[in-house]
Amino acid sequence: AQSVTQLDSQVPVFEEAPVELRxxxxxxxxxxxxxxxxxxxxxxxxxxxxLSGSTLVKGINGFEAEFNKSQTSFHxxxxxxxxxxxxxxxxxxxxxxxxxxxxxxxxxxLLVTP
Amino acid sequence: EPEVTQTPSHQVTxxxxxxxxxxVPISNHLYFYxxxxxxxxxxxxxxxxxxxxxxxxxEIFDDxxxxxxxxxxxxxxxxxxxKLEDSAMYFCASSGQRDQPQHFGDGTRLSIL
Numbered sequence: 001a002q003s004v005t006q007l008d009s010q011v012p013v014f015e016e017a018p019v020e021l022r023x024x025x026x027x028x029x030x031x032x033x034x035x036x037x038x039x040x041x042x043x044x045x046x047x048x049x050x051l052s053g054s055t056l057v058k059g060i061n062g063f064e065a066e067f068n069k070s071q072t073s074f075h076x077x078x079x080x081x082x083x084x085x086x087x088x089x090x091x092x093x094x095x096x097x098x099x100x101x102x103x104x105x106x107x108x109x110l111l112v113t114p
Numbered sequence: 115e116p117e118v119t120q121t122p123s124h125q126v127t128x129x130x131x132x133x134x135x136x137x138v139p140i141s142n143h144l145y146f147y148x149x150x151x152x153x154x155x156x157x158x159x160x161x162x163x164x165x166x167x168x169x170x171x172x173e174i175f176d177d178x179x180x181x182x183x184x185x186x187x188x189x190x191x192x193x194x195x196x197k198l199e200d201s202a203m204y205f206c207a208s209s210g211q212r213d214q215p216q217h218f219g220d221g222t223r224l225s226i227l
Contacts, residue, residue, distance in 0.1 A: 032213060043118075043205060043220035044157070051213070090157060099170035100212050101147065104157040 002027045004093050006105035013112055015083055021076040021108045023091030031095045033074040034102065035065055038088040047089070050074065061085065086112045116140045120206050120219035127196055128227055135191045135222045137206030146189045147207040147216060148181065150174070157205065163189065164212070193224075201226045 007022040025031060035047040048059025055067040065076045074091060091105040119138045127133045139146050148160040162169040163181050180192045189208075193200055203223050207216040 034215060036218070043120075044207075044218040046215050046217065049215050092157075094213075096213075098159075099162055100145075101159040101162055101170050101172075102149070102157075102207075102216060103159065106156045 002031075002093060002095060002098060002103050004091055004103055004105040006091050006108050008108050009106065010109045010111065013081055013110065015112055015114050016080045018079050019077065019081050019085075019110065021089050021091075021110065023074045023076065023105060025072055025074065025091075025093045027093060027095050027097075029095045029097055031093050032100070033065075033067060034092040034094075035059065035063070035074075035076050036090045036092060036104075037061075038090065038107075040087070044090065047076070081110070081112045083112050083114065086110060118206055118208055118217050118219035120204075120222050122222060123220065124223045124225070126225045126227060129198055130195050133193050133196055133224065135193075135204050135206075135224070137189045137191075137219060138187050139189055139206065139208030140210075140217055141187070143208035143210050143217075145169075145209045145212055145216075146181075146183070147209075148191045149205045149207065149218075150202040151205065151221075152199075152202045160191070196224075196226045198226050200224060 003026045005024045013019045033050040036044040050067045058064045088107045090107045092102040094100045121136045146163045151157045161171045161175045203221045205221045206219045209216045
């Protein structure tokens with residue numbers, strides 16, 4: 001069975017500080033990995049994806065993530081956050097066994113303060 | 115940039131009534147999905163749809179639910195006899211290929227009274 005764990009439900013951080021949002025997964029087959037962001041009262045916006053190839057993937061708004069197969073992780077990072085990055089961040093995984101339906105983590109609420 | 119659109123943004127319905135949530139996927143996409151997010155909980159997969167039939171469905175997607183692509187642009191989710199626990203945000207998504215990223219709409223907030 002497949003699962004996704006986001007270890008932190010809330011991450012407070014000061015503006016211009018670096019941030020890492022953690023995501024671990026389990027699957028018996030090869031996976032595709034995604035990070036989505038949800039701003040208040042909005043839908044889910046794709047931040048970045050890992051499908052294959054380079055394990056370091058860059059996304060929108062200065063975010064990047066690294067696929068680590070041995071640690072089954074896909075942590076999201078940004079070197080310097082802005083107030084506008086305050087949002088809910090969801091890690092998601094899909095694989096062929098699930099018909100590529102997305103399995104989401106519970107989300108991490110990133111709160112950036114001045 | 116093309117986007118997925120959902121209507122209405124908010125739907126209030128009496129328990130036991132039928133409700134239809136509507137979605138217009140991105141025009142050249144072939145795979146369509148519905149997800150829901152109960153307040154304070156994670157986003158959950160409901161169903162995927164391709165070539166006019168259901169590809170995958172979760173345990174949540176029971177006989178109360180149905181999906182349809184009535185024409186070349188719309189994709190609908192029908193809930194036949196709504197229950198209080200159906201109150202949630204419902205998201206539609208589409209993708210060009212089965213293993214490609216899914217693009218989401220802004221959701222329909224369904225409130226059952």
